[in-house]
Every structure is written in C-alpha cells, then in structure tokens.
Amino acid sequence: MISVLRLFTLMLLAISLAGCGSEDNVTAGGADTWPDKPVRIIIPFGPGGLADVTMRLAGEPLGELLGERLVMENRPGAGGVAAATTMLNADADGYTLIVLTNGTTITETLFDDLPYNITEDLVPVSAVAWFDLVLLVNPDSGFTDLQALLEARGDNLRIATINPGSTQNLSAELFKSLASNNATIIPYRTTPDVLGALLRGEVDLAIDAYTALKGAIDNNQARPIAVTGEVRNPAMPDIPTAVEAGITGFVVTGWNALYARTGTDPAIIDRLNADIASVLATDDIRTRFAELGVEARANTPQEMQQRFLSDIEKWRRVIEAAGIETL
Amino acid sequence: METLSLLSMGFEQALTPEALLFCFIGVSLGTFIGVLPGIGSLTTIALCLPLTFHLEPLLGLIMLAGIFYGAQYGSSTASILLNVPGSAPAAITCLDGYPMSRQGRAGIALFITTIASFIGGSFAILLLIFFAPVLAEFAISFSAADYFSIMLLALTAASTLSVGSPLKGLAMVSLGLLMGMVGTDINSGQFRYTFGIPALADGINLVALAMGLFGVAEILNNLAAGNVPQAGKEKISFKQMLPTPEDWRAFRFSCLRGSFIGSFIGMLPGTGPTIATFMAYAAEKKLSKTPEKFGHGAVAGISAPEAANNASVQAAFIPTLTLGVPGDAIMAVMLGGLLIHGITPGPQLVTTDAALFWGVVASFWIGNIILLILNLPMIGLWVKLLSIPYRFLFPAVLFLICIGVYSVNNNSTDVLLTLVFGIMGFYFNRHGFPSAPLLLGFVLGPLMEENFRRALVLSDSSLATFVDRPISAVFLAMTAVLLVFSFRRKATLTDDKVQLAP
Numbered sequence: 001m002i003s004v005l006r007l008f009t010l011m012l013l014a015i016s017l018a019g020c021g022s023e024d025n026v027t028a029g030g031a032d033t034w035p036d037k038p039v040r041i042i043i044p045f046g047p048g049g050l051a052d053v054t055m056r057l058a059g060e061p062l063g064e065l066l067g068e069r070l071v072m073e074n075r076p077g078a079g080g081v082a083a084a085t086t087m088l089n090a091d092a093d094g095y096t097l098i099v100l101t102n103g104t105t106i107t108e109t110l111f112d113d114l115p116y117n118i119t120e121d122l123v124p125v126s127a128v129a130w131f132d133l134v135l136l137v138n139p140d141s142g143f144t145d146l147q148a149l150l151e152a153r154g155d156n157l158r159i160a161t162i163n164p165g166s167t168q169n170l171s172a173e174l175f176k177s178l179a180s181n182n183a184t185i186i187p188y189r190t191t192p193d194v195l196g197a198l199l200r201g202e203v204d205l206a207i208d209a210y211t212a213l214k215g216a217i218d219n220n221q222a223r224p225i226a227v228t229g230e231v232r233n234p235a236m237p238d239i240p241t242a243v244e245a246g247i248t249g250f251v252v253t254g255w256n257a258l259y260a261r262t263g264t265d266p267a268i269i270d271r272l273n274a275d276i277a278s279v280l281a282t283d284d285i286r287t288r289f290a291e292l293g294v295e296a297r298a299n300t301p302q303e304m305q306q307r308f309l310s311d312i313e314k315w316r317r318v319i320e321a322a323g324i325e326t327l
Numbered sequence: 328m329e330t331l332s333l334l335s336m337g338f339e340q341a342l343t344p345e346a347l348l349f350c351f352i353g354v355s356l357g358t359f360i361g362v363l364p365g366i367g368s369l370t371t372i373a374l375c376l377p378l379t380f381h382l383e384p385l386l387g388l389i390m391l392a393g394i395f396y397g398a399q400y401g402s403s404t405a406s407i408l409l410n411v412p413g414s415a416p417a418a419i420t421c422l423d424g425y426p427m428s429r430q431g432r433a434g435i436a437l438f439i440t441t442i443a444s445f446i447g448g449s450f451a452i453l454l455l456i457f458f459a460p461v462l463a464e465f466a467i468s469f470s471a472a473d474y475f476s477i478m479l480l481a482l483t484a485a486s487t488l489s490v491g492s493p494l495k496g497l498a499m500v501s502l503g504l505l506m507g508m509v510g511t512d513i514n515s516g517q518f519r520y521t522f523g524i525p526a527l528a529d530g531i532n533l534v535a536l537a538m539g540l541f542g543v544a545e546i547l548n549n550l551a552a553g554n555v556p557q558a559g560k561e562k563i564s565f566k567q568m569l570p571t572p573e574d575w576r577a578f579r580f581s582c583l584r585g586s587f588i589g590s591f592i593g594m595l596p597g598t599g600p601t602i603a604t605f606m607a608y609a610a611e612k613k614l615s616k617t618p619e620k621f622g623h624g625a626v627a628g629i630s631a632p633e634a635a636n637n638a639s640v641q642a643a644f645i646p647t648l649t650l651g652v653p654g655d656a657i658m659a660v661m662l663g664g665l666l667i668h669g670i671t672p673g674p675q676l677v678t679t680d681a682a683l684f685w686g687v688v689a690s691f692w693i694g695n696i697i698l699l700i701l702n703l704p705m706i707g708l709w710v711k712l713l714s715i716p717y718r719f720l721f722p723a724v725l726f727l728i729c730i731g732v733y734s735v736n737n738n739s740t741d742v743l744l745t746l747v748f749g750i751m752g753f754y755f756n757r758h759g760f761p762s763a764p765l766l767l768g769f770v771l772g773p774l775m776e777e778n779f780r781r782a783l784v785l786s787d788s789s790l791a792t793f794v795d796r797p798i799s800a801v802f803l804a805m806t807a808v809l810l811v812f813s814f815r816r817k818a819t820l821t822d823d824k825v826q827l828a829p
Contacts, residue, residue, distance in 0.1 A: 046373070046656065046660075047373035047660055047663070049663065053663060053667060056377060057667075072377075074737065075736070075737050075738075076736060077525075077526070077528065077529045077738065081525040081528065082526065082738060085525065110516075115525075158785075163511070163516060164514070164515060165516040169516075184784065186781065186784055187513055189513055189597070189777065192596060192651075192652045192653050192654075192659070193596065193597065195651070195652055196652055199467055199650070200470055211666075214666075215662075215671030215672055216673060218671050218673065218675075219651065219671065221651070221673060221674065291669050324516070
C-alpha cells in the first residue's frame with residue numbers, strides 16, 4: 001500500500017513538473033546566445049496529422065543544428081484560434097514559434113473578428129512543407145478522366161470533402177465555380193468519413209490532401225484522376241494536373257510554415273531560416289517527406305509573406321463567389 | 328486452415344521478448360491512466376507516439392494499442408469505488424458499480440468487470456481474426472440514413488437509463504441533445520451557441536462534461552451530505568472477491584450481449600465506446616426481468632457495459648486495419664504512427680504486411696491475458712484506496728480530473744467548464760435529475776443531426792430513404808417494437824416509480 005501511494009505521489013509530481021516545464025519563462029539572453037533553452041513549437045492540430053508529423057520529423061535534425069531541443073505543443077481546435085492565442089501570449093524572444101498553414105489564410109477572411117491580426121502580430125520564418133490536393137473517384141465507377149466524369153454526371157455531380165472552411169471544402173467550391181456550377185458539395189467530419197463515402201459510392205468525387213488518402217490510392221480503394229498542384233505530383237507522374245485536365249485556374253497548393261512573434265530579433269529569424277533550409281535540403285528529410293506525399297522546401301521570409309498575402313486574396317475571392325457567410 | 332497458420336505466425340512475432348516487453352509496458356501504462364479520472368488514452372497515446380518513431384513498427388503499434396485497450400480495463404475501477412468514472416465510457420458503470428461498492432461488494436464488482444473486460448475484448452479479437460474483411464465491408468456500407476436509425480434506436484432505448492421520473496429522464500436527454508449542438512455546424516460551418524468563446528467552437532469537450540457531471544458532482548455531493556463514504560476497514564480476502572452463483576447467472580448472458588453490442592458499435596466508424604457502453608446498459612435493463620434492480624447494484628448493469636467497452640475498442644481495429652478507415656481520433660493517431668514508417672493500412676495490409684497484421688492481432692490477446700493477470704491481484708489494493716481519508720482523497724481526485732481534462736486539448740477553459748458542469752451535476756443529483764441520459768443525448772445528438780441532414784442531401788430530400796435502405800429499415804422497425812413494448816409495459820405497470828435515494 002505504502003509503495004503504491006509513493007508511486008502515486010511520484011506520478012503526480014512528475015505530471016505537475018511536466019506541466020510547469022512548458023510554462024517556464026526564464027528570461028534569456030539576446031540573439032548571440034539564442035537558443036540556450038528548449039524552443040517551443042505550437043502546432044494548431046492534434047498529433048498524427050500532416051502538420052504535426054512533418055514538423056516532428058523536421059524538428060529533430062533542426063534541434064540538433066540549433067543545439068537545443070524543440071518541444072512540440074499541440075493546440076488543436078477552433079480553426080487555429082486556440083493555438084494563435086497561445087502564441088500571442090508568448091514573448092517575442094524566438095523561444096516560441098508556431099506552425100501556420102494555408103488554412104490560416106482562409107480563416108483570415110472567414111472570421112470577422114479574430115482577437116489578433118496574423119499579418120501584424122506574426123512574422124514568417126520559412127515554409128516547411130508543400131502538398132497537393134487530389135481529385136479521386138471510386139475505381140468501380142470506371143472513370144479515369146475528369147472531363148468524362150463531368151459530362152456523365154452533369155448537374156448531379158456530388159463532391160465529398162471535409163468540413164466547411166477547410167482548404168479541401170473551399171477547393172471544392174473553387175472547382176464548382178470553374179467546372180460544374182450545379183454540383184453538390186457534401187461535407188463530412190473527417191477524411192476517413194470522406195473515404196467511406198467514396199467507397200460506398202454515395203459521392204462521385206472526393207477532394208482531399210494526397211497524404212491523407214495515399215493509403216487508399218496505394219490500395220486501389222480510390223483512383224486519382226487529377227492533382228491540384230501547378231505541376232504533376234512526382235509520386236503519381238501519370239496523373240494530370242487539374243489544369244491539364246481542362247479546368248483552367250484550378251490550382252491549389254497547401255503549405256505548412258513556421259512563424260515567430262513580430263519583434264523577434266531578425267538575427268534569430270535568419271539563423272532559423274538558414275537552419276531550416278539546410279535541414280529540408282537533406283536527403284533523409286526529403287525522402288521521409290516524399291513518403292508522406294509532401295515536398296520539403298524552405299523559402300525566404302519575404303517569399304513566405306508574399307505567398308501568405310496572395311493566398312488570402314485567392315480564398316477571399318472563393319469565399320465571396322461561393323456566398324459563404326463570414327463568422 | 329490458413330487463418331490459423333497465419334495466426335500462429337502472428338504469435339511468433341508477438342511472443343518475442345521485445346514484443347512482450349512493449350506489450351507489457353503498453354497495457355500497464357494503459358491500466359494506470361485508465362484508473363486515473365479524466366486522463367484518457369488519447370492523450371497518453373499522443374504523448375507516446377514520438378517514442379515509436381524509433382521503434383520497429385510492430386513494437387510501436389503493440390505498445391500504442393496496449394495503452395488503448397489497457398485503459399478500458401482500468402476505467403471502471405474509479406467508477407465502482409468512488410463514483411468517479413476513469414473515462415467517459417465508464418460513466419455508466421457508476422450507476423450500478425458504485426451501489427455495489429456501498430453494499431460492501433466492491434471486490435466482487437471489480438472482479439466481474441475485469442472478467443467482463445476480458446471476455447468482451449476476446450470476443451472482438453475473435454471477430455477480428457476470423458471475419459475482419461467481411462465485417463469491415465459490412466461496417467463501411469452503413470450510410471448516413473443507417474447511422475441515423477441506429478442512433479434513433481439508441482436514443483429510444485435510453486429512456487430506460489433513468490431511475491425515477493420518466494419526465495425528468497426525457498428532460499435530461501433533451502438537454503443533452505441541446506448541449507451537443509454547441510460548436511461548429513458541420514453542414515454550414517457556422518458557430519452555434521458558442522457565445523464567442525473560442526474553446527466552444529469545436530463543441531463541449533466530452534471529457535469535461537463527463538468528469539463534471541459524474542466526478543466533480545459526486546465530490547460535491549459527498550461534501551454537502553457530510554456522510555463521507557468509508558470502507559476497507561478489513562483486508563479483502565480472495566473469497567470476498569468471488570461472485571456468488573447468483574452473480575454468475577446474472578453475469579453470463581449480459582456479458583455476451585454486451586460483447587456483441589460493443590463489437591457492433593465499435594466497428595462502425597465514428598461511433599465510439601461511450602455509445603457502446605450506454606447502449607449495452609440500456610439493452611440489459613430493457614431485457615431484464617427485474618429492471619427495478621438497476622441503479623441499485625445489478626450485476627448485469629456493470630458486466631454488460633464493461634464487456635461492451637472492451638469489445639468496442641478492439642472492434643475499432645477492424646475497419647482501421649483492414650480498410651484504413653479509422654473510426655475515431657485514437658485510431659487516426661495510430662494510423663499516423665504507421666504512416667510514418669511508410670506502412671499504409673488498407674485491404675492489402677493483411678497480405679503485404681502479414682507479419683505486422685497478425686503480430687498485432689496476436690499481441691491483443693497476449694495483452695488481454697496480461698491485463699487479466701495484472702488486474703485481478705490489484706483488486707484488493709484498489710479497494711484499500713477507500714481507506715484513504717476523504718479529506719486527502721477528494722483533493723487528489725479533483726486535481727487529477729483537472730489535469731485530465733486539461734490534457735485533452737491543452738485548454739484551461741475546459742477545466743473551468745468541468746467545474747461548471749460539476750455544479751450543474753450536483754444540482755441535478757439533488758433534485759433527482761439523472762445525468763446518464765444527458766450524457767447519452769450529448770453523444771448521440773450531433774451524430775443524429777449530422778447524419779439526418781446528410782441522408783436528406785444524399786436522397787435529394789426524400790424521407791423515404793430511411794425505409795428504402797434495408798439496414799435503416801431494420802433499425803427503425805426495432806425502434807418501433809421497442810416503443811410499443813415500452814407503452815404496453817407502462818400500461819401494465821402503472822406504478823413503477825422507484826425513487827433514487829439522494
């Protein structure tokens with residue numbers, strides 16, 4: 001009994017210490033000593049997702065380069081608002097970074113009164129990963145060509161995506177406006193639900209990230225008929241881009257990027273940017289990302305900033321054209 | 328038989344010293360966090376996921392899976408002893424487990440739940456071994472209309488969850504349905520009843536609600552009543568843990584029915600163990616010749632949900648491993664773990680990675696046996712927990728609840744909500760409003776709404792879809808039978824009001 005109680009107490013102690021550790025806020029020196037304690041990276045998604053997995057994969061060699069451990073902190077929920085709020089409570093000292101995605105550029109338009117302004121409060125460090133969406137059909141449907149599908153289904157086309165406000169869902173809206181004005185977009189809760197709908201044949205087309213449905217494609221449960229990137233996906237060189245398949249203007253590339261608080265010492269940002277670039281250029285990371293269907297590619301903070309602004313503009317047009325109410 | 332030779336290959340994989348070690352680590356960790364109120368397997372698995380990056384895929388999966396099903400063994404312990412569920416699915420075990428404990432039968436209750444867990448888990452593992460591909464195809468064929476009709480049946484059966492006034496039970500189900508609406512509407516993306524609180528944008532956290540209504544409320548109850556439960560004065564001998572022949576009779580079939588219901592619900596993507604345990608309990612009470620005993624320490628009231636709980640988590644691996652369609656967040660994390668190793672679950676996994684598939688399946692059984700060996704001797708120890716003075720015990724439990732709730736989303740608003748739900752639950756208890764129907768309404772409501780609307784979109788707004796689809800029609804018919812049955816019973820037994828002692 002005593003030993004159980006002692007174990008219990010130790011457990012509690014360990015848990016509370018672990019809790020305190022993440023709130024640790026010791027003031028650190030300037031850019032020349034940075035980093036002299038672990039760097040926290042806030043991930044606005046749960047563990048196991050694309051942003052989480054890619055960041056953890058890249059985080060390990062990056063931590064070795066920086067000479068300090070990177071601590072991943074998952075803050076899922078509320079379309080990234082929870083994560084961003086945490087980020088804005090942190091100091092601009094380079095010890096707290098956040099992963100933003102193309103989804104953030106949608107939230108910018110979709111939510112009217114966010115408690116923060118990303119473009120003012122955060123500055124880009126570098127992109128980390130880039131990925132396509134894939135247009136998929138059920139192999140039993142017999143379709144191998146996007147145009148044939150559009151002709152055959154006409155106004156009855158049904159498209160499955162995950163929830164409204166996601167990149168996938170708005171990409172379907174964009175597709176609808178460019179290719180099939182009377183299509184019905186059916187929202188599902190999760191990607192596996194979307195796959196289930198496709199397997200049952202209750203939808204004609206599914207639009208989702210390649211990574212998420214790579215397994216289904218490899219297992220011939222779902223057949224890709226187009227990708228949304230500017231160029232073909234190296235993992236599936238036979239599958240045309242949507243533009244090649246005749247949908248002019250249907251280009252969507254998702255990204256994950258690392259951001260810091262505005263006011264962070266530029267020397268720290270430069271150091272991080274250079275280290276991320278060298279990590280992402282290693283063969284190990286490139287292959288591991290490629291296995292996930294993701295391209296590892298860094299860019300400069302200026303390029304990232306431009307990309308962010310142009311994506312905001314792109315999705316604003318889609319949201320307005322689709323008549324989606326902002327919140 | 329080919330399956331058996333593959334299975335024996337699986338056992339070869341799962342019986343290596345490393346595999347046994349990781350299986351043991353997984354299930355022990357699982358049992359431990361299962362006992363702790365609020366700290367769930369999702370958090371633990373997420374924390375352990377990065378560790379598996381450096382392990383062989385088989386070892387990693389064995390350990391993560393062990394945490395998952397191990398947690399279900401532990402989760403009823405606190406329900407029975409303290410009336411504080413270790414996890415949301417175990418909330419229903421409070422209804423009869425805690426009264427058993429108050430009657431001095433805590434050892435027996437823990438013994439029964441351990442055996443029921445083992446049988447439930449084993450039942451689903453057998454299904455996984457012999458019928459996985461067929462069952463997965465069957466499960467995935469369920470469309471929106473079918474889901475809606477199953478949920479309707481579950482909700483109708485839920486009317487039996489309440490002890491006492493049926494009207495109060497109904498009111499609580501409705502409140503649960505309303506609370507389930509909080510969050511982002513899946514069809515339009517609009518926020519509903521979030522009052523500008525970002526933490527509510529994804530809905531009320533199930534763990535916060537369950538821990539508040541059952542855990543915090545119970546602590547408040549005890550403090551207000553002043554009659555703090557005390558037990559465990561003498562040592563529990565093995566004999567006192569053994570159920571009586573009468574207990575065994577109540578146990579036998581309820582455990583099998585629970586295993587069946589749990590396996591069925593578990594393999595449907597998107598449902599989860601909470602629905603399984605609540606449905607199993609409702610079914611037992613409906614079928615029982617002595618429904619008035621439920622809520623006062625009925626053995627079937629703990630054996631069926633516990634069997635269902637374990638069956639459902641093992642059955643959840645059926646669509647995950649054979650179709651690559653994970654049924655819930657935990658399964659999705661495990662799938663992510665496999666993807667990192669370049670393994671893509673799907674119909675081909677069984678052939679391309681046969682060693683992995685059968686190794687994992689074999690480890691499930693080994694894990695369940697370890698859990699049985701681990702848990703039975705622990706019963707005496709757990710019961711001793713009750714001898715800790717309440718003034719030490721309740722702050723510790725409250726503390727654990729707070730940590731557990733916080734760890735789900737790393738969100739402090741959830742902790743505050745738990746306390747609010749605790750005060751609500753205290754009020755409900757005081758005035759005879761049962762909390763179990765609320766929890767079921769909360770879990771089922773969003774699923775019903777989502778699937779109802781999706782079914783109509785898919786059928787071009789034709790209500791006929793609910794009777795045209797055979798699966799849906801069967802469940803609607805079962806609902807109708809259940810309703811007729813209930814009304815006839817009401818007519819014969821006009822005065823079956825049993826008042827729950829506050």
